[in-house]
Amino acid sequence: MDRLTNTIRPYAWGSTTAIPALLGVEPSGEPQAEMWMGAHPGAPSRLDRGAGETTLPAVIAADPERELGAAAVAKFGPRLPFLLKLLAAGAPLSLQVHPDLAQARAGFADEEARGVPVDAGHRNYKDPNHKPELICALTPFSGLCGFRRPLEAAALLDGLGVDSLKPYVDLLHAHPEEAALREMLTAVLGGDRAEMARTVHEAGDAAVRLGGPYEPYASLVHEYPGDPGVIAAMLLNHVELQPGEAMFLGAGVPHAYLDGLGVELLANSDNVLRAGLTPKHVDVPELLKVVRFEPGDPAVLRPEGDAEEVYETPTDEFRLSRFVLAPGGEPRVLPSGAPQILLCTAGSPRAGELTLAPGESVFVPAGEKPELSGAGTVFRATVVV
Structure with a gap:
């Protein structure tokens, strides 16, 4: 297992206090919006296996089957298919939707063929992948999700x-x-x-x-004074998650996070189409192709299970579960065969020989069979193979 060093993204909507409070450090005064754990090229996690610091993508590229497992490579290719985050909203995020897999592949191919630079402000599709996501509240968490009747x-x-x-x-x-x-x-x-x-x-x-x-x-x-996204937002359900509750967002579902700290797990993509509440590019015709105009009440997920509490979702690229370890409890042996990232959010549990503090995480290669012990809360991100 490898302890990860992770990047915190300073987006303007980020809370100035939530992530520092979890980490037990003094706030810098700057917004700290997201801490990324994974192999996304935008901010890959770093680790040291004794030969100096390297990145998680480099480690995976050197031996994909060892790190990810043969089943995961066969199903998803030689890449980590998920991205785990701590997300701290101090102000509303943009009102947005994500494409399904066919839309992402077609949109990416079209913009590549037209020579739109991948870092251009008006680019819609940064990669050919979809972006289902799950947000699990660590504090009371407010958001907008899906259309009202x-x-x-x-x-x-x-x-x-x-x-x-x-x-x-x-x-x-x-x-x-x-x-x-x-x-x-x-x-x-x-x-x-x-x-x-x-x-x-x-x-x-x-x-x-x-x-x-x-x-x-x-x-x-x-x-966002004068932004038409304010009126569009009134079409959406307002959702209040309590700590431990979660919400799954599939393709085409409009949403915006408003306030709170949570663990977010998503497919490894950066494709976002915005409807408002942002100074960034809004492509209305493309947005309308992607939005699913299906009204209904958003489903609030609660974890199911005893030792390992699982947040069930319909996607295979990621699986989120939670372990709440009591003092003096039996160690929990986790299964092997797939890549895992373990994130501590409370206490001082141990993953193997590593003691974790809140906000610390480890990468577990597919061949390892980690054991959790001690007292605290650990979130486990992996894939379904």
């Missing part, structure tokens, strides 16, 4: 008492659910920006005044 969204908008929202309220009443949501989102994102900015301003004033169910959207207006 159109009549519920219409009632929320109507309750603001803003005249310029009335055509949208009527639209949500006039069509079948999926068609109503598509037409509403298209109208909001494709309308006159100056007129929409005035609507957002009026809606924000009303949300601040009314509070209650409008409180999450009042904060969006403060962070």
Whole structure:
């Protein structure tokens, strides 16, 4: 097993205190949004096997079957198919969706053929992979996920008492659910920006005044004044996760994280199509190809099992589970045969001979059969083979 050294990404929406508090260090005053654990080229984990520090991608490339296991290489290729993160939202993230695998492959091939630089601000597809993801709350965690029923969204908008929202309220009443949501989102994102900015301003004033169910959207207006994504966000379900609860986000599901600290596990991709709440590129026609206009209540996941508590999801690229180790308890022997990253979030448990502090992680090659002992909480990220 290898102790990992990980990069913290300083995105502007990051909390200045949440990750330092978990690590037990003084805040720097700068936002610390995400700590990446894995082999993504944007910020690969580093490790030292006695010959000096190297990167996890380099270690895997040198002997993929040893590090990942023959079954994982056969199924996913010679790469680590997941990325594990600590995510600390101090301000709302962009309203976004991710493509499915076919859309990602087609979009990536198209932009490659047109010669769009991979680091260009208007590039939509950074790689040919999909990006299902799972967020598990470590603190109370707030987010937006999936479409409300159109009549519920219409009632929320109507309750603001803003005249310029009335055509949208009527639209949500006039069509079948999926068609109503598509037409509403298209109208909001494709309308006159100056007129929409005035609507957002009026809606924000009303949300601040009314509070209650409008409180999450009042904060969006403060962070992104005039952004049509504020109105689009009111089409989505507001979700409050308690520590230990999780939420799975499949392809095409619009979402935005608002506040809180969590463990995020996702397929190893960076493909994001944005609908608003951001100064970054918003490609409305491409976004509308990817969004799934399916209303419904978001499913809150709770871990299942005794010794190993598993968060069940429909994807094979990753599997997240949790061990809550009590003082004096029996050691837990983990299975081998697939790559694993273990992340400590509380206490001082041991992974083999390594003692972990909160925020520390280790990479476990496929041939190793690690043992967890001591007291604390450990999240286990692996694949389904």
